[in-house]
Amino acid sequence: MPELPEVEVVRRGLERWISGRRIREVEVLHPRAVRRHLAGGEDFAAALAGHRVGVPHRRGKYLWIPLTDGLSVLAHLGMSGQLLVQPGDAPDERHLRVRIRFEDAVSPSDTELRFVDQRTFGGLSLHPSVPLDPDGLPDVIAHIARDPLDPAFDDEAFHQALRRRRTTVKRALLDQSLVSGVGNIYADEALWRSRLHYERPTATLTRPRTSELLGHVREVMRAALDVGGTSFDSLYVNVNGESGYFDRALDAYGREGEPCARCGTAIRRNPWMNRSSHYCPRCQRPPRLT
Template sequence: MPELPEVEVVRRGLESWVAGREIASAEVLHPRAVRRNTGTLADLLVGRTVVSAERRGKYLWLPLREGDSPVEDALMAHLGMSGQLLMVEPKEPEEKHLRVRIGFTDGGPELRFVDQRTFGHLLVSPLAVRPSRDVPEPIAHIAPDPFEESFDDAEFTIRIRRRQTGVKRALLDQSLISGVGNIYADEALWRAKLHWARPTETLTGKKVAELLTAARGVMTEALGEGGTSFDRLYVNVNGESGYFDRSLAVYGRRDEPCPRCGTPIRRDAFMNRSSYSCPKCQPRPRNGRW
């Protein structure tokens, strides 16, 4: 599933293509892609102007304006496992798994939602009243991501040390910190020299700061390389893959040498997924807690 860097790459591409453009049409080719909407997508979108492209964690949305009215709702997108938002000239052939097509009054490139597995979706949603009108209602409960101005490092330190769980479980908890998924959790933990099962209540404030620095660092580097693409399911709005998979230190590197010490990377089962770590740089907790 795309994580923060991949979604941010898409957001930046979308903003450069759709901000300020008025929607002329919305065609749904698969109902599951708009399953949560309360009306037809065309009725909800046509005649409205896209203001910008925004993101929190793994979610992105396009605030919508009708005439001179205040912005009160947005077209929200969750990419799921295989969703893609592509900007394509209207005359170009349809993609195999095209689910939604949105056209604009200027006749320029249209926005296409492609999703092989149909786990993702598009939803026109009101913006949340509380705690602010910055995000759509369905994701108002999600914590800020570590790149947002509203993310409070000190508050995060307090909350993660209270969790009494493994540190990787805490990093994946979207009510605590959003945008970090399996890939970047493993990479951040490797950089911070923390085992994924380290009890959160044993973390010092200094170690939490190192972990946040590591998470921001690895995701910034990934963003600079267009994100991580293991296959063609993740691409940017121009259909191009990211290249950060070549720079991963531990994720997916089972039995390969640790870039820091040369010890073979270990793979452990974790929450129906995998965790990758260096047995030497990231020793297991000794108190038996998992």
């Protein structure tokens, strides 16, 4: 599942392969992939044609590609989305949803951009920027908080927000209006590293504990970025987050029944919010019920 590191790898790949190119033609093959573009698929395709694309930006799990007139193409990968740079004559993927061809593609094997998404939770859309925003942040994601790797992320404000909230620490990590880019995988990993149970009330976290947690979030994301970021300089921008390379480095997520790397106790998986939480029952003690 693409979380911040996977999306950042995609962003870098796009910067390398499509920045500066002019769009010739857009093909929308599945309406659901552009459902957040309220004017519809035909409008989306027509609006993009002729634009030159700028340098892709990212906030949390969203990335956007600025066009020339204050508009940006916003992309979210959802659970299974991929942005692929493929030769134009490569066979269509089974779940190809949108194809973007460029003016500079003269031979059939020259590259195009493809949005592929099996479960169609992701999508593309076109939006104006927040006025005066230096990065051209699309207005529809103005409510998304900065992510922990953003130099402007405010650790102290985050801590204060946690203290005010009446919620639990994992819910807070997944709340994209508090901190963005963290999904189920990196939440479980950061909590394991911090020896925090997922149901710990955020109001009980001390400032040092919050700092430690943020530090572990950053560590695990940077580790994933280091591994995933090494492969993008090939022809394909091929990142869907499954990334068979990083999962060997995970300590909690997907490790049910395997020994905790710290204490050897079997990792547990509990149902949680229609998904799962993975944790070490010994290192990550549940909070006392009040």
